[in-house]
Each structure stands twice: as structure tokens, then as C-alpha cells.
Amino acid sequence: MKRVCVVGCGSIGSLYAAHLARVTEVWAFVRREEHASALNREGLRVSGKHEFRVSLKATNRPDDLPDCDLAIVATKATQVGESISRVGKRFDRGAVISAQNGLGSEEIIAAHTRGQVIRGTTFMSGTRHGDTHVQYELDTATWLGPFEPRSTPYGLVEEAARLIASSGLEAEALPDARPAQWSKLIFNASVNAVSALTGLPHSLHFADESKFAALGHLLHELIDEGKRVAAAAAIELREDPWTMNKIGALTNHPTSMLYDIRHQLPTEIEFLSGAIAREAVRAGVDAPLHTALYRLLKAREVSWGFADENRAVLAQREAP
Amino acid sequence: MKRVCVVGCGSIGSLYAAHLARVTEVWAFVRREEHASALNREGLRVSGKHEFRVSLKATNRPDDLPDCDLAIVATKATQVGESISRVGKRFDRGAVISAQNGLGSEEIIAAHTRGQVIRGTTFMSGTRHGDTHVQYELDTATWLGPFEPRSTPYGLVEEAARLIASSGLEAEALPDARPAQWSKLIFNASVNAVSALTGLPHSLHFADESKFAALGHLLHELIDEGKRVAAAAAIELREDPWTMNKIGALTNHPTSMLYDIRHQLPTEIEFLSGAIAREAVRAGVDAPLHTALYRLLKAREVSWGFADENRAVLAQREAP
Numbered sequence: 323m324k325r326v327c328v329v330g331c332g333s334i335g336s337l338y339a340a341h342l343a344r345v346t347e348v349w350a351f352v353r354r355e356e357h358a359s360a361l362n363r364e365g366l367r368v369s370g371k372h373e374f375r376v377s378l379k380a381t382n383r384p385d386d387l388p389d390c391d392l393a394i395v396a397t398k399a400t401q402v403g404e405s406i407s408r409v410g411k412r413f414d415r416g417a418v419i420s421a422q423n424g425l426g427s428e429e430i431i432a433a434h435t436r437g438q439v440i441r442g443t444t445f446m447s448g449t450r451h452g453d454t455h456v457q458y459e460l461d462t463a464t465w466l467g468p469f470e471p472r473s474t475p476y477g478l479v480e481e482a483a484r485l486i487a488s489s490g491l492e493a494e495a496l497p498d499a500r501p502a503q504w505s506k507l508i509f510n511a512s513v514n515a516v517s518a519l520t521g522l523p524h525s526l527h528f529a530d531e532s533k534f535a536a537l538g539h540l541l542h543e544l545i546d547e548g549k550r551v552a553a554a555a556a557i558e559l560r561e562d563p564w565t566m567n568k569i570g571a572l573t574n575h576p577t578s579m580l581y582d583i584r585h586q587l588p589t590e591i592e593f594l595s596g597a598i599a600r601e602a603v604r605a606g607v608d609a610p611l612h613t614a615l616y617r618l619l620k621a622r623e624v625s626w627g628f629a630d631e632n633r634a635v636l637a638q639r640e641a642p
Numbered sequence: 643m644k645r646v647c648v649v650g651c652g653s654i655g656s657l658y659a660a661h662l663a664r665v666t667e668v669w670a671f672v673r674r675e676e677h678a679s680a681l682n683r684e685g686l687r688v689s690g691k692h693e694f695r696v697s698l699k700a701t702n703r704p705d706d707l708p709d710c711d712l713a714i715v716a717t718k719a720t721q722v723g724e725s726i727s728r729v730g731k732r733f734d735r736g737a738v739i740s741a742q743n744g745l746g747s748e749e750i751i752a753a754h755t756r757g758q759v760i761r762g763t764t765f766m767s768g769t770r771h772g773d774t775h776v777q778y779e780l781d782t783a784t785w786l787g788p789f790e791p792r793s794t795p796y797g798l799v800e801e802a803a804r805l806i807a808s809s810g811l812e813a814e815a816l817p818d819a820r821p822a823q824w825s826k827l828i829f830n831a832s833v834n835a836v837s838a839l840t841g842l843p844h845s846l847h848f849a850d851e852s853k854f855a856a857l858g859h860l861l862h863e864l865i866d867e868g869k870r871v872a873a874a875a876a877i878e879l880r881e882d883p884w885t886m887n888k889i890g891a892l893t894n895h896p897t898s899m900l901y902d903i904r905h906q907l908p909t910e911i912e913f914l915s916g917a918i919a920r921e922a923v924r925a926g927v928d929a930p931l932h933t934a935l936y937r938l939l940k941a942r943e944v945s946w947g948f949a950d951e952n953r954a955v956l957a958q959r960e961a962p
Contacts (some may be wrong), residue, residue: 519839519938521945534923535916540937543930596855603854610863614931617860618839625841 323485327351327390327412329405331361331380333448334421335396336456340366341489343378350380351387351409353401358382360453370448370458372490384408391416392482394442395431398578399593402427403434410434417478419466423510423578424593425503425601428469438478439469441499443506446491463492465560467499501560508548509563511594512541513570514579515615518589518622523580529571540611541567547611551598554605579619586626591619643805647671647710647732649725651681651700653768654741655716656776660686661809663698670700671707671729673721678702680773690768690778692810704728711736712802714762715751718898719913722747723754730754737798739786743830743898744913745823745921748789758798759789761819763826766811783812785880787819821880828868829883831914832861833890834899835935838909838942843900849891860931861887867931871918874925899939906946911939 327349328339339350343366352358361380368374381387393413397405399422406418414436420427421442432439445462466483468474479495486493496502513524516537522528531538545563552559582589595616602609647669648659659670663686672678681700688694701707713733717725719742726738734756740747741762752759765782786803788794799815806813816822833844836857842848851858865883872879902909915936922929 516938516941520941522941522948525948527941527944534920535937535940537937537941540934543934600854610930611934614860614863614934617855617857618836620855621836621840621842621847621857624847628842628845628847 323391323416323481325349325388325390325392326485327387327393327409329393329395329409330397330401331357331453332396332398333450333456334444334446335394336366336450337368337446337448337458337491338394338396338421338486339378340368340374340376340456341372341491342486343376344374345489346485348378349387349390350378351384351405352380352382353405355382357453364454367455368458369451369455371461372458384412387412389413389415392485393418393437394421395419395427396421398422399424399427399590400588402430406431406434410437413437417474417482419482421464422593423590424507425597426593429471432469432472438474439472440474440479440482441467441469441503443499443503445506461492463494465494465496465499465502467496467502470500500557504552504555504557505559505561505563505566507594507597508545508552508559509566509570511598511612511615512544512548512563513567514577514589515591515595515612515619516541516544517577518579518583518619519615521580523574523576524570525574526571529568544611544615547609548598551602551605551607551609551612554607555601583619583622589619589623591616591623595619643711643736643801645669645708645710645712646805647707647713647729649713649715649729650717650721651677651773652716652718653770653776654764654766655714656686656770657688657766657768657778657811658714658716658741658806659698660688660694660696660776661692661811662806663696664694665809666805668698669707669710670698671704671725672700672702673725675702677773684774687775688778689771689775691781692778704732707732709733709735712805713738713757714741715739715747716741718742719744719747719910720908722750726751726754730757733757737794737802739802741784742913743910744827745917746913749791752789752792758794759792760794760799760802761787761789761823763819763823765826781812783814785814785816785819785822787816787822790820820877824872824875824877825879825881825883825886827914827917828865828872828879829886829890831918831932831935832864832868832883833887834897834909835911835915835932835939836861836864837897838899838903839935839938841900843894843896844890845894846891849888864931864935867929868918871922871925871927871929871932874927875921903939903942909939909943911936911943915939 325347329351358380365377417438419440419442444464447460449457483493483495527537530536595612599613599616645667649671678700685697737758739760739762764784767780769777803813803815847857850856915932919933919936
């Protein structure tokens with residue numbers, strides 16, 4: 323794996339690109355031309371858990387991108403389709419890791435490349451301080467496994483995990499990555515949806531089960547419901563999402579979906595609550611709470627356009 | 643019933659006060675002194691379905707209020723306790739109608755007066771254009787019935803209904819007002835909570851059951867769940883809340899809870915979703931969806947203070 327492409331350089335993508343650029347040739351494929359120029363000119367600076375600066379190649383033009391042995395798709399789940407459709411061909415003879423939240427990105431990637439798809443789930447985190455500076459915060463693992471429908475060779479998964487580990491990040495190959503992915507899915511779907519609907523960052527309220535009205539009861543029920551869906555889908559969880567919630571509740575972290583809702587950006591709801599709701603239907607079990615939160619947040623996205631429609635109507639009425 | 647007091651003059655209270663002042667002596671008890679002065683000086687103007695102007699007495703001082711034969715408490719449910727605790731004594735020898743949304747106001751009123759309590763549910767609606775002008779919109783009925791724990795004499799309920807009807811408003815006495823109150827409760831709890839969480843006014847989305855993600859499925863499930871709680875509490879509904887929802891969905895009406903959420907005002911959540919959640923516990927049935935929405939909206943109220951705490955912390959950090 324002599325040439326790696328990182329698709330999308332938000333905080334997670336920047337962490338992969340910077341670390342890997344220390345051990346192999348790295349191309350960053352990004353959306354904005356200024357972003358590519360800045361990366362070519364200044365390279366990437368990492369601060370926090372690791373401190374270094376590195377140079378790498380970057381482009382926003384698919385034609386500039388050479389064929390790569392490994393790609394890591396690190397965009398938001400909502401942007402996977404748009405990005406991989408532009409560069410999927412460059413990875414036809416390589417492997418492509420999905421590093422998104424939730425379920426469903428692997429299928430989108432597989433539809434746009436003949437390369438081997440690797441199911442990735444990452445728990446590392448960082449804060450992006452600009453196009454060329456990322457702060458490394460949680461140095462937790464990226465778990466990699468085969469994408470079952472395409473029978474990805476396990477040797478390839480191990481090779482990708484070794485490469486990432488050699489760059490200084492934590493990575494682990496697993497014969498089956500779904501238990502890890504589902505643990506994070508259930509945790510993420512529950513916490514993100516509740517955070518987005520209540521306006522609360524991930525805080526102690528999420529683990530509070532004192533009074534009848536306490537929010538922790540709802541989190542517990544969402545997580546239990548998610549576990550029942552996992553069991554019906556024959557997935558054995560790797561970690562307990564309730565424990566993950568209790569730890570996260572100490573951080574006051576504003577979740578990504580809360581950020582999206584505040585800025586009226588498309589959320590990852592289809593890949594989180596929506597994925598659990600659909601998997602429940604597929605497995606023939608009920609998931610009333612995740613399905614309810616899914617519908618509430620889909621409607622919340624609709625409300626932004628609704629307000630605009632109403633403003634347009636009002637503007638017309640007020641016109642002379 | 644020669645002297646009537648209307649407690650709280652929002653749109654509903656103003657409609658009662660203005661109409662009743664045409665047939666009997668009316669006192670308006672309000673919170674703000676300017677409001678009382680304006681009513682004493684200018685009286686009340688009604689426009690819309692009815693058009694008239696009438697004079698009445700008003701005060702914000704409990705000591706100025708004489709004993710009354712009938713009171714109509716028309717504040718928001720969240721303000722019943724504060725208002726009735728100040729003037730409940732004036733109604734000790736009379737009757738007091740609760741006109742709030744949801745369940746629980748009767749009990750609060752009963753705790754602060756020795757007067758007979760009448761369970762009221764109103765479907766009329768209006769728009770307040772200022773302290774002395776209200777527009778009468780929906781001319782639907784107010785249903786009145788005994789407050790069972792106190793065995794309110796039915797003759798008194800009929801007398802109150804006759805008085806209100808004689809003033810030009812629709813009113814009906816019922817031997818049991820709970821079927822009407824619960825119909826409106828289930829409708830109101832479902833529509834208000836969903837509207838507040840999604841940011842959508844009561845619109846066609848609420849009755850849309852086309853796709854899997856459609857919001858109408860959630861409304862239908864909430865209403866069905868509410869009906870199961872009513873059945874377990876041995877209440878036979880007077881109207882079908884799902885039909886009420888379909889009709890309301892044509893109005894694009896911004897619900898009162900959506901208004902409260904937008905302005906960070908205390909919502910009636912305890913009296914709506916919270917009431918259904920607690921009644922379910924009492925009746926020994928599950929109400930997971932209403933309970934979830936109750937907890938989400940309680941947490942939404944918490945988030946306003948949370949943001950303030952965080953702003954305070956940030957302000958301290960930024961201080962020199």
C-alpha cells in the first residue's frame with residue numbers, strides 16, 4: 323500500500339492524512355480548491371496527543387488523482403455518495419475504508435468502486451483548527467473488518483490496519499467489524515438524536531435516571547431497544563453502549579447532530595436512527611423509539627424549508 | 643350568578659370576559675397593572691365572528707376583587723397555581739371553571755378554593771391584538787362537567803353553561819366532561835409535542851402517512867397510544883383525536899408549545915404529554931412514546947439554562 327488517498331479532510335480525515343503521510347505517499351481529495359492549495363502549500367500540522375508537521379499532496383480535481391492502493395473515505399455520511407462517485411474509479415485496484423458514523427456508507431462506496439471495501443469504525447476524535455491544523459484528542463482505535471457482501475479478503479484488512487498502526491494511530495483488524503460498528507451505532511444514534519432534539523450537549527442529563535422525567539431513562543430505553551434490534555439481526559455487540567453513554571455524559575461534548583441542527587445542515591439521521599429503524603423492520607422487531615426520533619428529526623429538517631416557504635409567501639403578500 | 647371573575651385575560655379569557663360582560667357583572671383579574679388600567683379605561687373590543695365593544699371591571703390586586711359567584715380560570719396551565727392562590731378565597735362560596743389544556747389544573751384550583759370546581763374544556767379560539775382587543779375565531783363549544791373528587795352538583799354546572807351560552811358563546815353541560823377533556827388532551831399532547839420538537843406548525847406533515855419516514859405515522863402512533871391509556875383509565879372518548887388531527891393539519895397553525903419553545907417560555911408539557919405518561923403509570927399500561935416526548939421537552943427546557951451556565955463560564959474565562 324504505497325499510495326493512500328484520504329477522501330475528505332475534516333478532523334478525522336486530517337488525522338489519517340497527516341499520520342499516514344509520515345510513512346507513505348498520501349493524497350488528500352477535498353471539495354474546496356483553497357483547501358487543496360493550502361494543504362499543498364503548508365502541509366498539515368497536528369497538535370495535542372501528537373505534535374508534528376508533515377507535507378502531503380492534495381487536490382479537488384478527480385483527474386489529478388493517481389490510482390491508489392488504499393483509500394479512506396472520511397467525509398460525513400451524507401457526503402459519501404457525492405465524493406466517492408467522483409473518485410471511486412481511482413481505487414478499482416485497491417481497497418477503500420469507510421470511516422463514517424452509522425450504517426450504510428459501505429453500500430454507497432461499493433456502488434462506486436470495484437475496489438475491496440473495508441468496514442471501518444473509528445473512535446478517535448480531533449478538533450479542526452483550520453484547513454492545515456488539526457488537534458488530536460481521543461487516541462482510541464479504528465476497527466477494520468471485511469465488508470461481508472463482497473467477501474473482502476481478511477489479509478487486506480490486516481494490511482490496512484498494520485499501515486495505519488505504523489503511522490502512529492491506533493488500529494485493529496477484526497474478522498467481523500459489525501459488533502464494533504453496531505456498538506457505536508446504537509450509542510451514536512441514541513445520543514445524537516436526543517442531543518439534537520433537546521439542544522443539550524452530551525452531558526450528565528443523559529445518564530440521569532433519578533426522577534420520572536429524567537432524560538437518562540429515555541437514553542436507557544433507546545439503548546436497550548437498539549440492543550434488541552442488534553440481537554434480532556444476529557449481531558453480538560463488542561462494547562456496551564450504555565457504558566459508552568455514561569462515559570460520554572461526563573464530557574459536555576456538543577454532538578455533531580446538534581451542530582448540524584443549529585446550523586441547519588443535513589444531519590446523519592438516515593445513517594443513525596434511520597438505520598436502526600430500517601434494520602428493525604428487516605429483522606421483524608419493533609423499534610418504536612428510534613423510529614419516532616428518526617421521524618421527528620426528518621421533520622425538523624423539513625421545517626427549515628417550511629419556514630422559507632412561509633417567508634416567501636409573506637414576502638409576496640407584503641410586496642406592493 | 644350575578645358576578646363573574648375571569649382570571650387571566652389572554653385570548654380565551656378576553657373572549658369569556660367580553661361576552662359575559664354583556665349579560666352580567668364581570669371582573670377581570672390580571673397580572674399586570676397596565677393591563678387592568680387599560681381594561682378599566684377602554685373596556686374590551688371583540689372582532690371577527692362577533693363585533694362589539696363592552697365595558698367591565700379589572701384589577702391586578704386581590705384585595706380589590708369582591709366575592710364572586712362564578713370564576714373562569716383562563717390562564718395557561720403553568721400559571722394556574724400562582725393566580726388561583728392569590729384569589730381562590732373570593733370564590734369560596736361560588737363555582738370555579740378550569741379552562742386549561744390538559745389534565746391537572748382542576749386539582750390545583752381545588753387546593754386553593756372551597757368553591758365548587760367545574761371541569762372545563764374549550765375548543766374556541768381567538769387572537770389577541772392587544773390588552774383591549776381580541777378577535778373571535780373558532781366559535782366551538784366549551785364543555786363543562788363536575789369535578790368528580792368533589793362531587794360538584796350538576797345543577798351548578800348547568801347554570802354555568804346556561805350563563806355562558808346566554809352571553810353568545812357556545813357552551814354545553816355534560817354529566818361527565820372527561821371524555822371531552824381526554825379527547826382534547828390526546829390531540830393536544832400529540833400535536834403540541836411534535837410541533838415543539840420539529841419546529842413545524844400544525845400542517846399537512848402531521849397527517850402524512852405516505853413514506854416510512856413520514857411524520858403522520860408518529861402522530862397516529864401517539865394518538866393510538868393515548869387511546870390505550872384512556873381505555874385503561876376507563877375513559878370513553880367523545881371525539882376521535884386522529885380526526886381532530888387531520889382537520890387541524892389543514893390550518894398551518896403554529897401551536898402554543900412551538901411558540902413557547904421559540905421564546906423559551908415554560909411549556910404546558912407537564913399537563914399534556916406528562917399527564918398522559920403519569921396516567922399510564924397509574925393505570926398500569928405502557929406509554930413509551932408520550933413518555934419519550936415528555937422527557938425530551940423537559941430536557942429542552944433544561945437546555946436554556948444549560949446554555950446560560952455555559953455562557954457564564956465562557957464569560958468568566960474571557961474576563962481579563
